Amino acid sequence: MRAGTTVGIVSAGEMGAGVGRRLREGGVRVVTTLAGRGERTWQRAAAAGMEDVGALAAVVREADILLAILPPGRALELAEAVGRDAGPLYVDCNAVSPGTARAIGTVVGARYVDAGIIGGPAAPRFYASGPHADELTALPLDVHALGGEIGQASALKMCYAALTKGLSALITESMVAAEANGVTDALRGELADSQPQFLAGADRLPGVVPKAYRWVAEMEEIAATFEQAGMTPGMLLGAADVYRQLEDARAGAEAPLDRTETIVRALRREQAPSRPPR
Numbered sequence: 001m002r003a004g005t006t007v008g009i010v011s012a013g014e015m016g017a018g019v020g021r022r023l024r025e026g027g028v029r030v031v032t033t034l035a036g037r038g039e040r041t042w043q044r045a046a047a048a049g050m051e052d053v054g055a056l057a058a059v060v061r062e063a064d065i066l067l068a069i070l071p072p073g074r075a076l077e078l079a080e081a082v083g084r085d086a087g088p089l090y091v092d093c094n095a096v097s098p099g100t101a102r103a104i105g106t107v108v109g110a111r112y113v114d115a116g117i118i119g120g121p122a123a124p125r126f127y128a129s130g131p132h133a134d135e136l137t138a139l140p141l142d143v144h145a146l147g148g149e150i151g152q153a154s155a156l157k158m159c160y161a162a163l164t165k166g167l168s169a170l171i172t173e174s175m176v177a178a179e180a181n182g183v184t185d186a187l188r189g190e191l192a193d194s195q196p197q198f199l200a201g202a203d204r205l206p207g208v209v210p211k212a213y214r215w216v217a218e219m220e221e222i223a224a225t226f227e228q229a230g231m232t233p234g235m236l237l238g239a240a241d242v243y244r245q246l247e248d249a250r251a252g253a254e255a256p257l258d259r260t261e262t263i264v265r266a267l268r269r270e271q272a273p274s275r276p277p278r
Helices: 015-025 041-046 055-060 070-084 098-108 131-138 152-180 184-194 196-202 210-230 234-252 259-268
Strands: 006-011 029-032 065-068 089-092 111-118 125-129 142-147
Touching: 006 015, 006 055, 006 131, 015 029, 015 041, 015 055, 029 055, 029 184, 055 070, 055 089, 065 070, 070 089, 070 210, 089 098, 089 131, 098 152, 098 210, 111 259, 125 131, 125 152, 125 259, 131 142, 131 234, 142 152, 152 196, 152 234, 184 196, 210 234, 234 259
Parallel strands: 006 029, 006 065, 065 089, 089 111, 125 142
Antiparallel strands: 111 125
């Protein structure tokens, strides 16, 4: 990494701020835009050592490398706002399908890296693909350059998230169905005996609740990835529906959904009247 490198991050959410903190610890200047963001985001960015430079245009102007870290539904929108050949190396780090990754590359131009992040804000691991992927390895981040073509890093992220976040959706459905049929205790007992990892996943569902709204579009991007590979998109579109229902339940809840039992009850309240079996 050359001296004086500036990295722009859009935006300073939990993952963006986590990446910003690691870059600052490595001696890199990190700039962002906090326009229109709330107090929590301002505090998060300040704690990470990120510098607010005002508008997006200022971030683009000052950055040597721009990391786009957004909910996937906004990935193409940001690329269009930045525009083609804007200056910095544009690194799309969002959970998007290979097709969307290629579409973003068409918008931003040749100086582009397709990247996927695996892991949490405290220890993010980047996978990068495309002709400029090696440039990302100069940053003080855990970066694995795949080389290859634009879309391969996104494909890896999609396949990984299908297993992790897709499984959380399936566990959610299983717990709701067990409650609806009066077998929750029996299911939990059997899981404790034969599949403790699934029981642990059920007990971690409260941590999924605040992320559900972001995961709707991610599941749809995974579904598109599978469909482009000749597989059915149905399972992941179903997972998107689960997260959509979970976000609706969170928004309508009178108290925090901080236990698996309260999540299940809230989802059951949100359910439409049962239809007769076909």
